[in-house]
Amino acid sequence: MISPATYYPEFDSVEVEARITPLAACDEEIVRTLRCAAPPRSYEALVDSASRAAVDEWLGEAEEYPFQNVVRTVVAGVVAESGPLGPYADVFHDPRAALRETLGRAESRLRELWTRPLVAAINHARARGLLSGASPEERYDDFVERAVRTSFEEVSGLSFPVLRDVTRTVLTYEVANVRELCRRLLADRQEIARVFGIEPADRIVSCGFSDGDAHNRGRSVSVLGFASGARLVYKPRDVSCEAAYAALADRVNDRYGTSLAAAPVLRREGYGYVEFVAAEDVSATSEEFMEASGELAAVLYLLNARDMHFENIVATRRGPVPIDLETILHPRRLYVGATPEAPGNAYDALGESLYGIGILPLVMVGKDEGAGHVDVGFLGGQGRGSSPFKTVRLLDPYTDHVRLALEAQESPSRRTVAGALTEEETHALGAHMAVGFGRVYRAVLDEPGSWRELLREAASGVRVRYVHNATVLYGQTLRMASSARALDDYEPYLALLKRIAIASQDSSRELVASELRQLARRDIPYFTVAAEGVALEEGDGTPTGAEFDRSPLDLALEKAERLSETDLDEQLRLLYSAFSASFPDNHLARPGTAGPAPSRPDPERSRSAARSRSAARSRSAARSRSATSEGPEAGHAEGGAGLARLLDGLCARFLATSLPDRYGNLPATWIGPSASAQVGRPWPPVVLGYDLYTGRPGPALALAAGGRVLDNAAYRDAAAQVFGTTAGILADGTYEKRSLRQAGFAGYTGLSGLLFALFAAGRLVGSDEWTDAAREAVPLVLDQVRDERPDELPLEAVSGLAGVLSCVLAIGGPHADAALVELAGLLTDALRPGRVPAELAQSGCAHGVSGILAVLSRVQPRLTEGRQVVGDALARLYDRLDAFYDPDARDWFTNLAGPRSFSTGWCHGTAGVALGLSAYGALTGDEDVLRRRGTAVDTMLRHGFGRNITWCHGDLGNHDILRELIRDTGDPDGRLREELAAVESTWLTPEVFRRKLADPRSRYAHTTSLLVGTSGVALHLANRLDPGVHVSPVTLTVAEGWT
Incomplete structure (x- = not known):
């Protein structure tokens, strides 16, 4: 009997009963289907001597990976009954080569499936003394030779009935799919000639079977090569999206003057062909290419496209050409949870944003601080460090001690559109893309009726793919179910596959059951829906029983109604952020200048320069000191009033861009780059969480401060939606302990930082409810600290005990x-x-x-x-x-x-x-x-000073430290106050802030982060304008008045 805790540690017993147990209704059907798969006959049954010779030659080749001969012997069964090509040999220029390609494709499907059972078998045989040979290598050879003659189960004494059933299923699909391709090619050659100019007599020299994802009973894309050198992409699934886009691109080009490029398409019933598009070097026309990419991005954004990463768009000299368009008009995620999702929530907004398309640099980062990243976006660059995804490697290969190890791998190299670029070149390309995006967006904004007409035409008769869970998650689930233990018995095999219900826990049971059935036959689950419909089907047309609330077309039409300059600004912010996030911005310009701050001088030159500036600082000190110490009405011409206008503008922006969380009972949030304290770590856009460093407490705290300083009820109310809701959840105990554990305890990245922000906001707006809730929740932080091993607790301020101490010291209270x-x-x-x-x-x-x-x-x-x-x-x-x-x-x-x-x-x-x-x-x-x-x-x-407008490593933090030094020392000679005033009048003026906040090349202008972004700027402004309550993200203190 399987213990649920073993397979589903993420679920408690109630969740297992609700979400896992009902899936047992699928077990009998799945087992029956796999056991009844028609077993391919042994290849000795071939009557075609040429085919038999080709198979013998293939089987006789030296191994390129451990156990290859065993896997190939099993695969040879696919050539039974005259081989998979059957009566279609004349389709190919060289049938023997086509047969080898077919065998190779089947081998790639079985390799991962068979590896772990074979490793377990040879180690079991070695431990039992069942192998002959004086060395580990000789015993490996003995195992393979005997496994080829009989079976590896007979050699080892182990049995893997699930593996046998799944293998028959996979190989049966392989044979059927090759024959299906041949039949379709014979029927379609005249139409292929008409559309693509490839004559019927031009025989196929290569099937180009991919090692990519298998859907719909083992089907996958093929790139067909012809004797003439021509190539053609065969897609064994509906290609109505590609056909619709090709027609739409022509209409959009005519209507809006764009230069969208599209690949020609031949649409057949349930499958089709698409022109093969070869990648070209576009570096000589990079500016034009990026404007064209902006145009394409705008159209894909309007079409609610997804998954348009670097494998699905090709760079050519005629522009970017999308080649896989099944995920245009993508519907929203199917949800049937008990708590209703909030309309217009941040997760839907991010998924439907320009970033969600995948055309921008799209970074996937590992969870650990030292983890590397990969960039899968079409316009992305090379990854860095270790990939977030691990790979299985065989240690001690070709021996009877062979074993498996799960290891991190270096981020794989990929072809990038623009190659290696300098910082300036990268910024320039982003600016050109923004031009193309903005031009198309505004053209549609000016004529919304025309776009809606085009949209309805394009959607007619189209079926779109619905991606319910990421392919990488499905692949991970299949790898888990490829263990020796899983393939030994159906109970663990099905139990592991049912882990997909964890990711789909708020989905309909019918949909999860469909995922399970498809995974069991080793397919990546595939779903489609009519663009004008709501019923979800499997790729072969089998109804799932699940339905959407609205059709994909309705969602795209609703997006067209919501277009606005504010939305355009938000999409451009995501665009600019994607191109600037890798580059720190450490250059402030003085008022009246456009140049960067000087680079760091040596000490002697610095002291001389400091003496020469002394008189100028003295003259400005009196003006700036009054602005620092006397509130909003003080200061010189720009002084307090200029700072107040800036603060008002930032708070207005936070108010306009606030979004509901997924569920309406949670605090509001924002979308923005996930800024990191770690140098070199990418900043991908996310729905902001609860951390103090870069999460929703930052803009909410800025709104609380702005509401107080500017006496603005709307800003205070927006802050209350975040902090009042947070206080209520904490006070009522309606939080999930699991969520608290995931948040962690740290000052800048965990729960104690959230409590500090809640307490500070309460002090700013005078809410005892908020401060009391923060104080009463301190034990929750201690509980998390106690859950860790004392010798493994980090000590530092950002993620360790020092930051927690600061927060608790500031919050105070009975605990x-x-x-x-x-x-x-x-x-x-x-x-x-x-x-x-x-x-x-x-x-x-x-x-x-x-x-x-x-x-x-x-x-x-x-x-x-x-x-x-x-x-x-x-x-x-x-x-x-x-x-x-x-x-x-x-x-x-x-x-x-x-x-x-x-x-x-x-x-x-x-x-x-x-x-x-x-x-x-x-x-x-x-x-x-x-x-x-x-x-x-x-x-x-x-x-x-003169670096950047951040608290973490810039002028705002150092400015605050100057204030702290004045408090600690009393500043008896007034020197530090003079220096503070000089800094404010030189580097932290309204003009400097306006320039940097409007600079699309500055990554700090695009994030709402408290420590490195715009909410930190807003808090700094509020602190300077109002001496009543001073909140410091540097010292994690809340102080009364200005000393």
Whole structure:
């Protein structure tokens, strides 16, 4: 009896009963279908001697991978009854070559299926002493030779009845599909000649069977090669989408003056042929090509297309040519869950966005911080590092010790449209694409009736594919069900396949049952729906019993009604973000200039430049100080009023782009790039989650601050939708513990950061309900921390204990004192003498020594016990900073583990060191600490501004640290206030903000992230305008008034 916990750990017992148990009704049908597959006869039954000789030659070739001879012997059965080509040999220029291609295709289908049972069998045979030979290699040869003569089950003594049944099914489909192709070619040669100019006498020299996905009983696309050199794509599925697009492209070109390119199509009943389109080098015409790509992107966006990645569009000198269009007019995901989905929710909006098409760089990132990524977008680039997807590798191959290992693989190389580009070239191509996209979008916006007419014409008689789950998920499910244990018995085989119900848990039972049936016969599930209908069918026309609420055509028409300049701006934001996300923007221009900030100078030149600027700073100080300290009406001409206008514009944008989460009972959210604190990690657009760094708390907190400063009820109400709903969920206990575990506990990336934002927003708008909810939820954070092994807890500020400590210290409440003692104890225990955790190799605040030094210095006076232990840990941390100090540069290295370099920001650089030393100095009053703090402050002032408008590693964070330093030191001579004013009047003016926020090349302008995006800018503006409540994402503090 299978334990549900073994196969479905994601589900509790109630969910298993509701979603897995009913699928048992499919078991008997699936088993009967697989067992009744007609077994192919042995190839010795061939009467055609030439075919038999071809098979013998194929079987006699040396192995190119382990167990290949065993697999090929099984595959040879497909040539029974005169072979799969049967009476169709005359279709081919060389029937023997066609037969070898057929055998090779069948071999590729069986290889993955048979590998793990064969590995299990040979190891079992070795352990039982059943193999002959003096070495592992000789025993492997013995196993293979005997398995070819008899069977590997007989050699090993193991039995795999499911494998036998599935193998018969797969091979039966292979034979039937090759014969189906031959029949269709014979019937269609005249029409092929008419449409594509390939004469009937032009014989086929290659079937071009792909190793791609199999659908509809093993069918897959083939690229047919002819003796003349011509090639043609055979698609054994409905091609009405390709035909409709080809006709639509001509109409759109005539109506709107576009240059859409389309491949000619021959549509037959349930299948068809498409012109083979060869990729060409477009680098010489890249600007024109990118404008054409923008036009194509606009049309695909209007058509609600999906899955238009780099394999489905081809770059040619006549423009981008889509070659696989089955997923245009894609319907929304079928949902039948108990909680209604919110209309217009963010997940639907992202799926139907320009990014959701797949034509833009489309990055898939691994979950772990160090994971690499792949880019599958048509206009994407090469991946980096390890692929998010793992692969199975055979260790000790060709021996009787062969075993399997699941390993990460390097991101595979792919052909890119534009090749290697500089940053400027990349930005330029994005700008050209934006021109093409905007031109078509506005043309349709000006004449919506014309587009709707074209849309209705195109959709007539069309069937579109519905992708319910990603192909990669289906493939993963099939690999799980290819284990030796699964292929030994139907109970585990079916149990593993039923895991698809986890991804489809809110789908109709009929749809999940259809997925299960198709997976059981080793197909990637395939579904279609009429563009004007709602009934969902399998690829062969079998009804699933599931229906959509609205037809694909209705959804596309509704999108046409919603077109607007605001929506265009949002789509262009996603476009620009895709091209800018890889490039940090570290150049602010002074007011009245267009150039970047100067690069980092050496210390001596910096000191000289600082002295020469002193007088200018003094003159501006009085003006800017008043704007800093006296509220919205203070300051020079642009001063407070200019900042207020900027804040109002940002909040208005947050308000306009807020979207419901998937379910209406959840807090609202936004769509935006998923900014990361990790250098080099891509920023793909997502529905924002709950993390403080880049999630929905950022824009919601900005709206709360803007509502307070500007006295705007609409902004306060929008903030309340997020934080009021969050407070209610926490207070009522209507959250899922599973969701909390997934969120984690960290300050910037987990639950404690969300509670900090909830508390800060409550303080901003005066809501005791929100602050109380945050305080009462502190134990939830502690529960998550306790679930981790103490020796595996990260210590740093972004994702570890230091950030949690800061949040709990700020939130306070009845649980805070005990929580602070427990958290400080865990942190100091990890820092006890003799231990050197990874965090001690970095100097900055985000991931290193300074962040831990700062928070422990602030926490120590609040502790009810353990103060001495914390004091001792602080002394060791302070000493540790000496390892980073370079007396010649009067600066601290960022990292001891890698090449030594300097940085300027809070996260990795001297500003963070200054913050840590200031907190420790304020605690101890130690003169040596205060001298070092002065050095760090001087270095920060020399190098820390003119970079970018972010809190994490830019001017906003360093500006906030200056404010913190003024609070810690009292600034007796007013020097730091003067420096602060000079920074505000030089680098953080309304003009500078406007320019950077409008710069499409700046990745920070496209994300709403609190730490590196526009909500962080809004919070900075609110802090400067209103001294009443100061919220700092750097120190994770909420302070009253301006000191």
